[in-house]
Amino acid sequence: MNISECFDFLNFWINKIQGAYYPISDLELITDRGQMSLYSDLQPKYATSQHIKDALAPFRVTWNFTPTDTISGYIPIPSNLNYLNLLDVSISYAISNRTLYAPVTMYNEDVVSTRLNSQIDPVTITSPIGEMVGQRLIRIYPQGSGYNGTVRFLRRPAKPVMAYTVVSGRVIVYDPINSVQLEWSEEWQNSVLIKALKSIGINISDQEVQQWSEQQSQQNAGGMNRT
Numbered sequence: 001m002n003i004s005e006c007f008d009f010l011n012f013w014i015n016k017i018q019g020a021y022y023p024i025s026d027l028e029l030i031t032d033r034g035q036m037s038l039y040s041d042l043q044p045k046y047a048t049s050q051h052i053k054d055a056l057a058p059f060r061v062t063w064n065f066t067p068t069d070t071i072s073g074y075i076p077i078p079s080n081l082n083y084l085n086l087l088d089v090s091i092s093y094a095i096s097n098r099t100l101y102a103p104v105t106m107y108n109e110d111v112v113s114t115r116l117n118s119q120i121d122p123v124t125i126t127s128p129i130g131e132m133v134g135q136r137l138i139r140i141y142p143q144g145s146g147y148n149g150t151v152r153f154l155r156r157p158a159k160p161v162m163a164y165t166v167v168s169g170r171v172i173v174y175d176p177i178n179s180v181q182l183e184w185s186e187e188w189q190n191s192v193l194i195k196a197l198k199s200i201g202i203n204i205s206d207q208e209v210q211q212w213s214e215q216q217s218q219q220n221a222g223g224m225n226r227t
Contacts, residue, residue: 001189003162003181004174006031009193012212017202024162024172032159034196035184039157043085046154058183059154060087067146075151077136082156089130089138091149104130104140104149116141157183 001009007027014022022030039059045052061083065075077083089104107115107129115121115129123129123141130140140147163178182189190209197204 001182001186002174002176003031003160003179004176006160006182006189006193007162009212010196013197013202013204014200024164028160028162030196030199031182031192032157033199034194035157035160035182035192037195037199038184038188038191039084043154046085046087055185055188056154058185059084059157061153061155063151063153064149065151066148070140070146073140073143074133075138075140075147076134077138077151077153079136081153083136083153084156085154086132086138087152087154089140089149089151091128091140091147093126093148100126102126102128104128106130106132109133112141 007024010027010031011021014020039056042052042055046056047053061081063077063081069075086106089106090101091104092099092101094100109131112129112131116123125142125144125147128140128142128147130138133139138151158180160182161178161180163175165173165175167173182192184192190206194204194206194209
């Protein structure tokens with residue numbers, strides 16, 4: 001569904017249950033609320049199944065950092081990448097003209113000092129450890145002159161926007177070019193919209209969603225609702 005169809009879906013149920021229609025700005029707000037609720041449900045389960053990983057795949061970001069990005073072991077993830085949740089950190093280094101890779105094991109702050117003092121499993125520039133010291137700030141040990149590596153994380157889903165123009169003072173004409181669509185796959189869009197409705201006290205079932213979708217398909221086949 002495009003964002004206009006998503007909002008038609010929401011207003012259909014809002015009108016049916018509450019006898020009202022929400023303006024576009026409110027629909028944008030509750031749709032974003034719905035997608036963030038779904039994200040919060042799925043994110044802790046990210047590594048538990050391929051199905052969940054596929055659901056969150058649109059928000060997976062790979063960012064490569066260099067020594068110029070690391071200052072005394074600190075790696076700030078750029079704010080424009082909309083970081084939300086860390087997946088993994090790795091570094092790369094060269095030995096004898098070969099590029100090797102090593103994972104950066106992330107620890108909580110109460111374990112870092114123990115690991116740094118370990119003689120059995122010492123922390124080295126080719127076997128580093130790390131910790132999150134801020135929402136977008138990673139610290140790598142040992143603190144060298146800088147590292148080359150990769151951070152993988154989940155970013156925030158883009159906030160949906162329905163761009164439109166008003167014709168004759170009342171007719172809303174959808175502008176797909178300047179709109180921001182839901183980034184979720186078609187499979188998960190219904191879940192976003194169900195959660196959006198739930199955020200305003202409307203609870204519907206998957207069966208009701210399916211019935212609505214079938215009704216819309218029949219109307220479109222008959223030449224209706226083609227805008």
